Amino acid sequence: MFEQPVENFSANHIIGIIPIPNYGGDVRPHVYVDTEGWIVAYFTKDEPASLIMDWQSNNKGDVDNPKIDAINTTTLEQAIKKTIDELGLNYDEIKQKIKYYDFEFSDADKLFLFVKTSNYRLRLYSNPRKLQAL
Secondary structure, eight states, X not given: OOOSSOSEEOSSEEEEEOOBXXXXXXXXXXXXXXXXXXXXXXXXXXXXXXXXXXXXXXXXXXXXXXXXXXXXOBHHHHHHXXXXXXXXXXXXXXXXXXXXXXXXXXXXXXXXXXXXXXXXXXOOOSSOSOOOOO
């Protein structure tokens, strides 16, 4: 399941990296699993938050003519799914319990991704709480 070597382990937990295929090569989220049932997929503070976007799975077009109508999965979700599948658990029962959290911006409840295209429209909302360029 994890790339070798495993990053950290004890009798109660294990932390490793699970490669997720994406355009430009694999994305490598870290995954923490413990004996109490916690499964946490994350990127370290030194990795850009944009790695969360699973371009390959969400693209309904092709590499040269991408078409993303909705974001249906993320690289972190894919890492959790691979872990759940490896443990022999039912992913559909667990999927609705997946939550996202940003340790640096703990009040954040949205993530904006900007993509370079030939046509774009930017809509700014009134009273934004915080904007942070990544």
